[in-house]
Amino acid sequence: MYEKKNVSKIYSLPKKVVFCKKCVISNQRPRIVFDKNGVCTACNYFEYKAKINWKERENELLKLLEKYRSNDSNYDCVVPSSGGKDSAYVAHELKTKYGMNPLSVTWSPLKYTNIGLKNLNAYSDSGFDIVMGMPRGDTKKKMCREALIEMGDPFQGFIYGQVLFPITIALNYGIRLIFRGENAEAEYGGSRKSWDKKLLTFEEFKNVYFSNYDLNFWLKKGFTKKDLAFFYPPDATGTKGKLCDSxxxxxxxxxxxxxxxxxxxxxxxxxxxxxxxEGTYTKYSSIDDKLDTFHHWFSLLKFAHGRCTSNAAREVREGYITREEAVALVNKYDNEFPSLYFKEFLEFTSFTEKEFWDIADSWRNKNLWHMQGNDWVKKFPVN
Ligand SMILES: [Zn+2]
Structure with missing residues (x-):
């Protein structure tokens, strides 16, 4: 048996569930803030973006690129790239519109889908060098297992690598500039302070990511530092915090x-x-990993916020669907269990089916879910 977690307490979630008046996000998404009109920060940020002078911002970008453009044959910047639509846009625009020479750094998914590999190849064919980080499988699998039990998120280990590996490569290649995609904290609902944030300096990065990197947790689970070489923060001795702004x-x-x-x-x-x-209606977002549906499904258990909620909320903001349509989509798809790759997930993590359901039960937030007949249903469905 696995210890039952008090999810609301762990993530300091508000007691009363409230949904944004404009999109379909609830206040159970960690760190999201609602204003006095009942609108979430992600929606407010979207309104704010409409008032930004994008020409000025582009001029700012041009100045920045001049500062970092190399005079020799070295790469000018690193773009962490999965071959997905977002990173492909960033790298391609930097190369073709602004004449930069980006190096793509790919952190391999837990388990590639065919379409993911196909897109990565197509991306490379379109003119990009890629450094691929593929950590050792035994470590990756064990991290996934431990993270699921202890954090209710099988992807926690993956995320460390995804964030840190591009920095390691940039330092090794002597590249000082990294372009990540969107500022997720602003774009999807964090604090207002993040809205005008354009970069994380190396020092900030260390504080935000490295200090939260609980190495001891993994060491206690029997990993060695050698096992974690790819997941471990890069050695930045002597960089004086000047290198690699993100x-x-x-x-x-x-x-x-x-x-x-x-x-x-x-x-x-x-x-x-x-x-x-599975779990949503989209066909183009994060499609390279067979197992990431379980990352989203566990979010659903913890916050009653599944993959469809995220996708639909974004599309309401961008004006592609109405809130009413988004509500219908969420009610239709959000709770769907990712059965397509369930067997592969069990093989990957070496959990039995019973162990899996026991862990799921230990993370299901009972403030947000209750049983109806044989099914778990949301206590507070979006409306
Ligand atoms: Zn909203």
Missing amino acids: YFYGYFRNWSNHSNFYYASKHTGFTPNERRT
């Missing part, structure tokens, strides 16, 4: 998941999936 491309250019999809389809050979992703 800028958000979404600060300089008006970010839209939808437009990025059209852009990548046109320029880097990006192809959407033939079928929709």
Whole structure:
């Protein structure tokens, strides 16, 4: 048996569940803030973006690029790239519109889908060098297992690598500039303070990510530092915090998941999936990993906030669907269990089916879910 977690307490979630008046996000999303009119920070940020002078921001970008452009044959910047639509847009625009020479750094998914590999190849074919980080499988699997039990998120280990590996590569290649995509904290609902944030300096990065990097947790679980070489913060001795600033491309250019999809389809050979992703209705977002549906499904257990909620909320903000349509989509798809790759997930993590359901039960937030007949249903469905 696994210890039952008090999820609301762990994440300091508000007692009363409230949904945003404009989109379908609730206040159970960690760190999101609602204003006095009942509108979430992600929606307010979207309104704010409409007032930004994007020409000025682009000029700012041009100045920045001049500062970092190399005079020799070295790369000018690192773009963490999965071959997905968003990173493909960033890298391709930097190269073709602004004449930069980006190095793409890919952190491999837990388990590639065919469409994910196909898109990565197409992306490379469109003119990009890629450094791929593929950590050892035994470590990756064990991290996934431990993270699921202890954090209710099988992807925690993956995220460390995804964030840190591009910095390690940038330092090794002597590249001082990293372009990440959107500022997720602003774009999807964090504090207002994050709205005008354009970069994380190396020092900030260390504070935000490295200090939260609880190495001891993994060491206690029997990993060695050697096992974690790819997941471990890069050795920055002697850099004096000056190297490798990480800028958000979404600060300089008006970010839209939808437009990025059209852009990548046109320029880097990006192809959407033939079928929709389980737990949502979209076919083009995060389609390279067979197992990431479980990351989203566990969010659903903890916050009653599934993959469809995230996708629909974004599309309401961008004006592609109405709130009413979003509510219908969430009620239809959000609770769907990712059965397509369930067997592979169990094989990957070496959990038995019973162990899996016991862990799921230990993380299900009972403030947000109750049983009806044989099914778990949301106590507070979006309306
Ligand atoms: Zn909202």
